[in-house]
Amino acid sequence: MEFDQSASQTLQDIMRWRRDVRHFQRTPLNDADLEALRASIDLAPSVGNARPWRIFRVQSAGLRQQVRDEFERCNTNAATSYALSERSAYMKLKLQGLDQAPEHFAVFTVTDPEEGRRLGRRTMPETLRQSTAMALHCMWLMARSRNIGMGMVSILDPNRVEVIFDVPEGWEFAAYLCVGYPETKDDTPLLHRSGWQGNSESRWTDV
Numbered sequence: 001m002e003f004d005q006s007a008s009q010t011l012q013d014i015m016r017w018r019r020d021v022r023h024f025q026r027t028p029l030n031d032a033d034l035e036a037l038r039a040s041i042d043l044a045p046s047v048g049n050a051r052p053w054r055i056f057r058v059q060s061a062g063l064r065q066q067v068r069d070e071f072e073r074c075n076t077n078a079a080t081s082y083a084l085s086e087r088s089a090y091m092k093l094k095l096q097g098l099d100q101a102p103e104h105f106a107v108f109t110v111t112d113p114e115e116g117r118r119l120g121r122r123t124m125p126e127t128l129r130q131s132t133a134m135a136l137h138c139m140w141l142m143a144r145s146r147n148i149g150m151g152m153v154s155i156l157d158p159n160r161v162e163v164i165f166d167v168p169e170g171w172e173f174a175a176y177l178c179v180g181y182p183e184t185k186d187d188t189p190l191l192h193r194s195g196w197q198g199n200s201e202s203r204w205t206d207v
């Protein structure tokens with residue numbers, strides 16, 4: 001298969017519009033969209049082809065509530081780490097879409113899987129975590145290509161999330177995802193728009 005210029009332009013548009021979404025409609029995802037997200041992860045690169053990601057589609061209200069409570073606890077702690085002058089700005093940020101997002105996913109990395117036969121990771125074991133991050137990015141882009149929003153929540157204690165999901169020894173928490181159709185459309189990061197952190201200039205250097 002050979003791609004033309006319009007495919008490249010479309011990909012660039014998808015990347016520009018990807019954005020971390022924290023405001024969702026409550027409409028459930030349709031089956032085709034859900035399946036496309038699942039399939040996108042299968043296409044991700046991974047060190048030694050180890051495919052170390054493990055993804056739970058979280059539907060249990062009890063599990064969702066435990067994650068919600070854990071976010072609240074960690075976010076309160078995070079807020080108190082800021083000086084008073086910054087704290088009120090932090091508290092005004094919307095840092096998750098846990099209450100509205102119709103789909104939740106808890107993502108883990110297996111830290112020493114048989115798969116991959118250790119190829120490529122003896123020297124850089126962190127490549128397993130990088131592989132999971134790439135799988136998430138594949139899902140993020142696929143989501144946007146179908147007008148679905150995705151938001152990552154990392155204001156969680158990884159050890160506690162591992163306990164909540166009762167994962168096997170050696171599984172490491174990577175991310176909690178909120179997914180659904182976005183409430184609004186914008187190609188500017190919310191943190192940029194809210195004045196918390198703007199987009200810095202390109203970090204590309206020729207050496």
Ligand SMILES: Cc1cc2nc3c(=O)[nH]c(=O)nc-3n(C[C@H](O)[C@H](O)[C@H](O)COP(=O)(O)O)c2cc1C
Pocket residue numbers: 018019020021022094095096152153154155188189190191192
């Ligand atoms: C690894 C990772 C963890 C993140 N954790 C959070 C989070 O806990 N809460 C939040 O509101 N956004 C979180 N984000 C979203 C970032 O704040 C967002 O990507 C950044 O502001 C740039 O905006 P954009 O994704 O719309 O380009 C996370 C993003 C990444 C890549």
